[in-house]
Amino acid sequence: MSRAEGIVIKSTGSWYLVKQADGSVINCRIKGKMRMDDIKSTNPVAVGDLVEWEPEEEGNGVIAEIRQRKNYIIRRATNLSKQSHIIAANIDQAILMVTINYPVTTSIFIDRFLASAEAYRIPVVIVFNKIDRFDHKHMKELEAIRSIYTEIGYETILLSAKKQEDITEFSDLLTNKVSVIAGHSGVGKSTLINRIEPGLNLKTSEISDAHHSGKHTTTFAEMHPLRQGGYIIDTPGIRGFGLYDMAENELHHYFREIFAASSACQYNNCTHVQEPGCAVKRLVAEGAIAASRYNNYVNIFLNKDEKYR
Ligand SMILES: Nc1nc2c(ncn2[C@@H]2O[C@H](COP(=O)(O)OP(=O)(O)OP(=O)(O)O)[C@@H](O)[C@H]2O)c(=O)[nH]1
Numbered sequence: 110m111s112r113a114e115g116i117v118i119k120s121t122g123s124w125y126l127v128k129q130a131d132g133s134v135i136n137c138r139i140k141g142k143m144r145m146d147d148i149k150s151t152n153p154v155a156v157g158d159l160v161e162w163e164p165e166e167e168g169n170g171v172i173a174e175i176r177q178r179k180n181y182i183i184r185r186a187t188n189l190s191k192q193s194h195i196i197a198a199n200i201d202q203a204i205l206m207v208t209i210n211y212p213v214t215t216s217i218f219i220d221r222f223l224a225s226a227e228a229y230r231i232p233v234v235i236v237f238n239k240i241d242r243f244d245h246k247h248m249k250e251l252e253a254i255r256s257i258y259t260e261i262g263y264e265t266i267l268l269s270a271k272k273q274e275d276i277t278e279f280s281d282l283l284t285n286k287v288s289v290i291a292g293h294s295g296v297g298k299s300t301l302i303n304r305i306e307p308g309l310n311l312k313t314s315e316i317s318d319a320h321h322s323g324k325h326t327t328t329f330a331e332m333h334p335l336r337q338g339g340y341i342i343d344t345p346g347i348r349g350f351g352l353y354d355m356a357e358n359e360l361h362h363y364f365r366e367i368f369a370a371s372s373a374c375q376y377n378n379c380t381h382v383q384e385p386g387c388a389v390k391r392l393v394a395e396g397a398i399a400a401s402r403y404n405n406y407v408n409i410f411l412n413k414d415e416k417y418r
């Protein structure tokens with residue numbers, strides 16, 4: 110049977126929407142026993158997957174093969190769900206949306222996300238949203254946080270998804286790329302996507318004033334085609350993606366400035382926590398490495414960040 114190829118733009122449990130190069134969309138199921146790779150996940154196919162499908166009755170199709178993934182992000186198994194879940198595949202960049210207030214995004218959340226993205230080799234743009242709500246004091250706080258990240262080479266943008274008229278600086282970053290947008294519930298992801306692609310009309314919801322936290326309006330991952338070219342993937346109220354299978358002694362590879370400094374440590378297997386002659390600790394003391402980054406590294410290393418996720 111003849112096969113066609115396409116990209117999975119939406120999954121609703123057992124059905125997948127597959128978009129063809131000509132723009133048409135086919136509803137596909139998956140072949141009963143499709144061989145999956147080594148990932149034990151609840152979903153064999155994820156948005157962003159490039160697939161081959163065969164036509165079936167009534168204009169539907171069946172996915173027969175998944176092309177090798179360039180990368181993918183995963184929500185790892187927890188006590189509640191024993192299996193991991195592939196959130197999305199073949200991603201060009203992640204947009205990490207952050208608000209320092211309303212709701213609060215902690216620096217350990219940001220650093221965990223960045224480390225995961227480094228591990229997955231996905232570039233990140235950090236978007237600080239809701240700046241319309243910030244007074245002078247908050248703005249200074251924000252600039253201080255921002256500079257920590259620009260200094261180690263991350264791209265950052267300040268914006269107001271709701272109030273800002275011109276958001277082309279952000280919009281241009283998305284053109285012809287597959288971008289995943291992540292961040293706490295209530296930071297304004299849907300609001301921003303609706304600004305870029307008003308036709309989508311994504312549901313947004315007031316954050317509860319009592320807790321300054323959102324309500325997890327978005328429940329499943331979906332890839333939205335953009336008129337300008339490219340796609341944006343709206344993640345289900347995920348709190349960043351997990352550090353999937355990342356060994357402790359690997360963690361420092363994913364904190365760029367810590368890794369860059371580590372070659373000068375006295376011990377070449379230095380974990381930068383308590384060893385003597387640690388170049389990382391020296392640079393932290395000198396202020397060349399941000400204390401917040403180092404502390405977050407240590408807390409993640411010692412597995413003490415659970416409560417911040
Ligand atoms: N003041 C202000 N409010 C904003 C801004 N962006 C979004 N909001 C508001 O914040 C609330 C949450 O926005 P959403 O877009 O629903 O947030 P979300 O990140 O998509 O939330 P989930 O779907 O739950 O993950 C809504 O009431 C928005 O109107 C902004 O730039 N400034």
Ligand SMILES: [Zn+2]
Binds near residue numbers: 371384387389390
């Ligand atoms: Zn060290």
